[in-house]
Amino acid sequence: MRKSFKTSRLRIVELIIVGLLTYILACTTGSKLFFLQKIINPEICNLVLDWLWLIFIILIMAYLIIYYLKGKRDKVHIARKIYNNICEEIFNRFIKEEEVDNHLFKVTIFKAFKESSRGPFLSAVGRFQIKESKKKCKVKFLSGEGCVGLSYRIGQSVEKTIDEYDGKNPEKYFDDSERIFKLKKNKAKKLNDYACSFLCIPIKYFGQDRPWGVVSIDCMKKFDFSSAKDRKIEDVLSCFSTFFVEE
């Protein structure tokens, strides 16, 4: 929602720039500022007319920047939609019919980005859950950090269950996260949900052996993810593998 609003704002700015450019072109041919000649001081009008070419270049530049930003945002928006759909597909196929409450599960796709000085980090690019509204995962996992980071690092599926989060003793959960998953307390506290059962499956680049990211399925109650379920999820991921490419 937020993204589409940003995109529409950019569209308005783009329209304004196009309008201004047309106006400038018209003014250049007529050597006067149409409609504004009578409103604005003639000295300012002359000044504007003198620097019209500079204003034109600036507007062209602004238009190009907005065009690039809009394209990039649209691309991210489409990609996010695809990743969310993949998460939904996994959820509907393998989580929906579980005996444990559906709202306790969450499916997230993490993509590896290589901009950090401490090596690649994994950031959430897609998510599906039926519990309340979706929240963006603010935590970025380093390689080897958290169940997600561990799966990414070793290139194998990882299944782990820790003790459930206890509201009366929240520190225990954060201590466990640090001890077991090497996830620092300040990071663990930023998590939206405090899940205790995890299944993380690495994703590879389409047609390559390099890791692209990880799909993580977590549950807030203790749950045993079977190896058969893992293989089925891998099958779903392989169907969507063409989306796991270099951008």
Place this chain on the structure above:
Amino acid sequence: MNTSTVDIKRNCINRLSEHFDTFREEEIGGIAFAIMPLKQDVPLIKQASYNRETDIFEIVFEYTEEVIYKDSDFVTFIEERDGSLVGIRIKGIHSLKIKEVTLRVVATLDKVIQEAQLGIKGDLESIARLSIEKRKVDFLKDVINEEIPKVVSSKKESKKESTRKEREENLRAYDKCKTELYKKYAGKYVVIAKGKVQAIRKSFEDAKDITLDTNHRFIFRVEPKEKIRGTLRWPIKKK
């Protein structure tokens, strides 16, 4: 693949899935995690067979790089340059006792894993690699324990079959030449093997060591037939 080779690839593929499609506990940083390799990382079997003629049992996974052959006693380990196990070749299964073969190979494989564990670096990538190697070794141990006895028993069955065939050939040869034998060689010892008369000797001692390399042969003395003289009547009267 020629007829003397027993292909056990299909059996091995089923076994492979038992070993690679399950979560296994591995200690990472002192904590036990259940891990499993991706489907696309599961090694594919290139060859799994037993050759009766050469008496060689061989299982080889698909490989991309150049491989090294490491001989150890009657077993040859096939490895990639990075030490990853690609296959195993066992020579002379039939000449050794099956139990002995399996025990010795399994012990050698255990040693391979122990050595790998000792040489392992503490990083996560090495632990993950070792976990796949362990699965490979367990799979090979399983195949050796289960498949070798099967292929050896199939060899016994094939011997039975060839003996039966040779016997039939020898019987046909006997039927063909028996009239001539009774006419010309009465009282002599005849050796029939490989579907023809091999030798005719005066004594059994002379004949017994001829064509020992066959699975089946006939050695018999041609008994001279005595002519029975008398009259035929009907009905037969009891004395």
